Amino acid sequence: MTNRSVITGKPRRPEERPAEILAAALELFAEKGFSATRMDEVAARAGLSKAGVYLYFKDKTALLKALVNEMAGANISVARGIVEAHEGPVSPLVATILAFLAGQVRHTRFPELIKIVISESRAHPEVGQLYLDGVVRQGLPLFEGLIRRGIASGEFRNVDPSFAAKAMLGPMLLAVIWKTVLEPIGAEALDIEAYAAQHAQIFLKGIQS
Amino acid sequence: MTNRSVITGKPRRPEERPAEILAAALELFAEKGFSATRMDEVAARAGLSKAGVYLYFKDKTALLKALVNEMAGANISVARGIVEAHEGPVSPLVATILAFLAGQVRHTRFPELIKIVISESRAHPEVGQLYLDGVVRQGLPLFEGLIRRGIASGEFRNVDPSFAAKAMLGPMLLAVIWKTVLEPIGAEALDIEAYAAQHAQIFLKGIQS
DNA sequence: GTTATTACTGACCGGTTAGTCATAATGGAA
DNA sequence: TTCCATTATGACTAACCGGTCAGTAATAAC
Incomplete structure (x- = not known):
């Protein structure tokens, strides 16, 4: 009743x-x-x-695993959608993707989760593994593919796609750490969208033919 | 006796x-x-x-503080030396600095310390503070200055020096996380020097006039 | 109503570990 | 040799916290 x-x-x-x-x-x-x-x-x-x-939930770690799984799945599928739906020259995609990531960093708990994975992966390797398999090994090839497409179409120089993908994402990782580690202890706020846009511009010019 | x-x-x-x-x-x-x-x-x-x-040592944290202080001082002073000793066009400095950082990532405990600072700065804000003051607030202006010099000399486009400095360092942070978090759980090894060189090439071309 | 099942809880336990303290060894000075 | 400041230690404790469990409340079934 x-x-x-x-x-x-x-x-x-x-x-x-x-x-x-x-x-x-x-x-x-x-x-x-x-x-x-x-x-x-x-x-x-x-x-x-x-x-x-x-x-x-079986134990505390199970909570973290579930959260990582959930967020990994969501983000990767959206990013994949953006990349795969795109046709024509890939150059504009670089800025689009980086703007998308900037939004995720700014408006979701993704940064905090990344920080937690970084912090806990030694004590809980299964969590790190989940992130490696669900995000890194899904996400990086996506960006490598993007670079490859650009090279194939003649838009981009013949850079190493694996290195270039990491060079494209690195500054976003810095934004994640800035927001979750440095801002809480008094670092000046970072305008993540503007930062991502500036980086996109530099990076794009850097890989173009 | x-x-x-x-x-x-x-x-x-x-x-x-x-x-x-x-x-x-x-x-x-x-x-x-x-x-x-x-x-x-x-x-x-x-x-x-x-x-x-x-x-x-007063307590466990004091150990960490001492270590962060020590390594911060050492690295920053070397980097400052490299940047300030350099005369003439700053373009070559970009690759030099990034190669230096790659060496630090590969051959010292700097990466592990950064990872620890990231992990512990919430529980021990004094440690984070030490890193913020000793590394971030010393290091970033150094690179911003380098960018500014390049802009002033006409070598570089009119990019935002603060954003550009972060975009220059971001990929190295990714290398740090790759090495300390992902490699231990089975990620493929990253050739840090080659990666840094490729990034330097892309970044330099990206900011050049 | 009575019983069976599911959802839930308060109280507890065992293991862990930073930090303390009373006490002892050491070695130079007198 | 004796002293004592310095350097050291074994044994201890106080607090913490993930996880368990015996038992209770709520709901469903009959």
Whole structure:
């Protein structure tokens, strides 16, 4: 009848629990980092007890794995869509992709997750592995392909596609670290979109024939 | 007479203790990360007991601070030397500096320290602060100055020096993360010097008039 | 209603480890 | 030789926290 727990006042909705827990975990991980986040806090923010969390997730790492998986999948498929849908000269794609990434850095929790993966991959190699397989090994070839297309069409010089892809992404990684590590301790804010645009311009001119 | 501790067999040399302890800490931090390194291990590797370490360093964080300070000072002063000693056209300096950085990434513990700073700066903001003040706020202006010189001399286009400096360093940060995070979990090795050279070529062409 | 099932919780435990402290060894000075 | 400042240590503790579990509340089934 009541469908509500007497104690918490919260509705019971087992199907939504995992998503609620993950949302709470993502917020807390982003705010305080993975190790500094207590399972009790995740539970409290999700509106149940710590033991309740373990009904839905095997352990703390499972939370992180689920989050990495989720965000990896989402981002990569969008990026792939952008790249594969594009026809004609690839040059404009460089700026488009970098602007897309800038938006992700600015408006999503992607940067925080990357930082957490960097921090935790030694202690939790499965998490690093997930990121390597789900993001790096999906994303880099995408950009390498883009470079190759440009070389094939004569737009780009004969650069090493693997190196060039990394040189294209490196500055965005710097933006991620700037935002998640340096800004919180007092570094001047970085205008990520403008930065990405400037980088796109330099990079494009740098690889053009 | 003997000048040796009966128990450890090691010579007593209080003046060298701090350096020995730091060397041990650096090795271990690089191998296993900061939090995973136990004070007992640092002590053992340095050849004394844990309590002994606390005779020379206030706490665990003090070890990390000392290491960051040390390496920051060393690297920045060398880089400054390279940049300031250079006369004539600045274009060649871009490749020189990037090659120098590639060497540092490949042959020193700098990458591991950066990774640790990234990982620990939320829990130990003083460490992050040290890095921000000692490396970022020393290093970036150096590169910005280089860009400005190039613009003033007409070698470079009128790019934003702050953005351009970050775009120049970003790919090296990617190399750092690649080496310290991805390679240990199975990513293919990155030829850092070749990568830096390719990036230098692209970047230089990208900012030239 | 009564029973069975699912969802949930409070209290607890075991392992871990930074940092402390009372005490001891050391070696130079007198 | 004796002293004592310095250098060192083993043993300890206090706090923390992931994960477990015995039991309870809510819902569904009959």
